Amino acid sequence: MPKLIVIGAGVAGIATAIRAAVQGYDVTVFEQNSYPGGKLAEIRENGFRFDAGPSLFTMPQYVDELFLLAGKNPRDYFTCSKLDLVCNYFYEDGTSISAWADADRFAREVAAHTADNAVAVKKFLAKSGEIYGITSPVFLERSLHKVRSYLNLQTLRSLLRLPAIDPFRTMNEANSRRFRDAKTIQLFNRYATYNGSDPYQAPATLNVIPHLEHHFGAWFPQGGMYNITRALVRLAEELQVTFEYNAPVQEIMLSSRKVTGITSRGQFHPADAVVSNMDVYFTYTRLLKKIRPPKHILRQERSSSALIFYWGISGAVGESLDLHNIFFSEDYAAEFNAIWKAQRIYEDPTVYVNISAKLEAADAPPGCENWFVMINVPADSGQDWEQLTNEARKHVLTKLSRNLGKDVASAIVSESVLGPRGIGKNTSSYRGSIYGTSSNSKYAAFLRHANRSATVHGLYFAGGSVHPGGGIPLALLSAKIVAGMLRQVKR
Ligand code: FAD
Numbered sequence: 001m002p003k004l005i006v007i008g009a010g011v012a013g014i015a016t017a018i019r020a021a022v023q024g025y026d027v028t029v030f031e032q033n034s035y036p037g038g039k040l041a042e043i044r045e046n047g048f049r050f051d052a053g054p055s056l057f058t059m060p061q062y063v064d065e066l067f068l069l070a071g072k073n074p075r076d077y078f079t080c081s082k083l084d085l086v087c088n089y090f091y092e093d094g095t096s097i098s099a100w101a102d103a104d105r106f107a108r109e110v111a112a113h114t115a116d117n118a119v120a121v122k123k124f125l126a127k128s129g130e131i132y133g134i135t136s137p138v139f140l141e142r143s144l145h146k147v148r149s150y151l152n153l154q155t156l157r158s159l160l161r162l163p164a165i166d167p168f169r170t171m172n173e174a175n176s177r178r179f180r181d182a183k184t185i186q187l188f189n190r191y192a193t194y195n196g197s198d199p200y201q202a203p204a205t206l207n208v209i210p211h212l213e214h215h216f217g218a219w220f221p222q223g224g225m226y227n228i229t230r231a232l233v234r235l236a237e238e239l240q241v242t243f244e245y246n247a248p249v250q251e252i253m254l255s256s257r258k259v260t261g262i263t264s265r266g267q268f269h270p271a272d273a274v275v276s277n278m279d280v281y282f283t284y285t286r287l288l289k290k291i292r293p294p295k296h297i298l299r300q301e302r303s304s305s306a307l308i309f310y311w312g313i314s315g316a317v318g319e320s321l322d323l324h325n326i327f328f329s330e331d332y333a334a335e336f337n338a339i340w341k342a343q344r345i346y347e348d349p350t351v352y353v354n355i356s357a358k359l360e361a362a363d364a365p366p367g368c369e370n371w372f373v374m375i376n377v378p379a380d381s382g383q384d385w386e387q388l389t390n391e392a393r394k395h396v397l398t399k400l401s402r403n404l405g406k407d408v409a410s411a412i413v414s415e416s417v418l419g420p421r422g423i424g425k426n427t428s429s430y431r432g433s434i435y436g437t438s439s440n441s442k443y444a445a446f447l448r449h450a451n452r453s454a455t456v457h458g459l460y461f462a463g464g465s466v467h468p469g470g471g472i473p474l475a476l477l478s479a480k481i482v483a484g485m486l487r488q489v490k491r
Pocket residue numbers: 007008009010011012013030031032033036037038039040052053054055056057058247248249250277278279306308423426427428429434435462463464465470471472473475
């Protein structure tokens with residue numbers, strides 16, 4: 001049985017382990033933390049449960065696929081429900097827009113609250129679907145770094161339609177042409193943040209993202225997002241995958257540019273192949289010190305990071321809120337300018353509030369709610385995070401209290417905070433960026449690191465910092481691409 005070692009038990013690491021085990025590999029996952037999941041982790045404190053990172057679950061079919069592959073019924077492991085209401089958007093002038101999953105209802109809602117009409121919204125969503133149809137087979141489901149990927153009819157057809165994916169103008173430029181109302185433009189520009197990018201720089205190709213929510217849907221896993229990690233680990237263990245926790249990998253061992261294994265806790269562990277789920281930057285700089293790293297990869301711009309307040313809230317402060325809520329800044333361009341150009345936190349940040357207790361009562365004590373309050377911030381480049389966090393906390397509380405007409409600060413009964421440094425430390429993510437490299441350039445999809453090393457035989461990469469990119473669905477697709485490569489090697 002060929003031996004595979006996976007470095008990291010993030011969602012992509014676990015998915016790779018499952019796929020490889022199904023193919024007959026003997027798999028061991030080495031994880032530096034005492035728990036699996038990486039960014040898809042959870043926090044429990046003072047009777048509250050919080051999902052530590054991801055809160056929006058799209059494309060659950062990629063998770064289900066792993067169970068089906070192993071001949072199991074996904075519903076025996078985890079269940080999730082499709083949301084009717086994807087998100088509530090709140091604007092400073094008192095307008096609120098409910099983004100219904102149903103496209104017609106959503107279009108009517110936008111028309112009722114803005115100067116745009118329902119037809120414009122439906123056309124936009126149709127365009128989003130068209131971009132998905134073209135990009136999905138080429139940019140998401142295949143390696144972009146194998147000649148064979150380009151030699152089939154479907155890919156060639158997609159490549160011929162490239163101008164239709166709108167890569168030559170920014171999201172904001174495209175959305176400002178499509179819509180009249182600044183509120184509608186802001187709502188759709190926001191999707192750039194789903195992979196940590198800037199709508200004023202990122203190509204309009206990212207307008208593909210709304211299709212995921214309004215076609216495939218936004219989902220809520222019963223028991224919270226962390227149940228995805230739990231379910232996948234359970235499946236992996238049933239497939240005889242071994243998990244070694246508190247086991248940071250120190251070095252990837254090579255002989256004549258071929259992987260021979262890894263070292264962890266001072267011990268050598270042999271392997272026929274190694275998959276790194278660790279951020280590609282640190283895979284090179286920490287684990288592969290003896291080979292020359294691909295400098296253009298290490299220099300790539302990183303995605304934004306996040307500052308999260310995990311607040312236990314007592315009382316009815318959030319009565320008007322749902323699972324996903326966004327409180328928009330008044331000047332979106334200034335906010336992104338602060339994040340990307342000035343590398344600081346904007347004074348009037350767009351605030352995301354996720355309350356899983358709305359659907360999962362056990363996540364908070366009776367009469368309370370668990371508020372996951374997040375703002376976009378730059379990746380870590382040595383800022384004074386203590387000062388920035390204190391200032392941001394004040395701004396966020398003022399904004400939420402103003403919009404809700406209630407004093408949020410006095411309702412907080414439990415609190416913890418996670419910022420770029422913490423994200424970086426907890427998951428070894430370079431500069432604490434949450435989606436690997438940014439998608440601000442129209443070439444980003446082509447420049448992201450491949451899923452296989454070009455110079456080291458037997459070394460593969462799966463996860464949000466490599467092709468096809470960050471976010472749970474893409475991280476899962478990276479595992480699928482790597483598994484395809486491992487299958488060919490095994491033959
Ligand atoms: P990671 O989760 O980073 O896992 C890497 C693992 O490798 C970690 O467990 C780490 O400890 C381990 N590791 C690193 N180095 C070593 C070593 N040397 N030895 C052993 N182990 C090592 N995505 C969405 O789809 N929806 C969302 O709503 C969403 N929101 C997010 C909000 C936040 C605050 C954050 C942080 C992320 C969010 N994401 C979201 C992104 C999503 O979480 C990630 O893209 C995805 O979880 C990445 O998974 P991964 O397997 O690539 O890597």
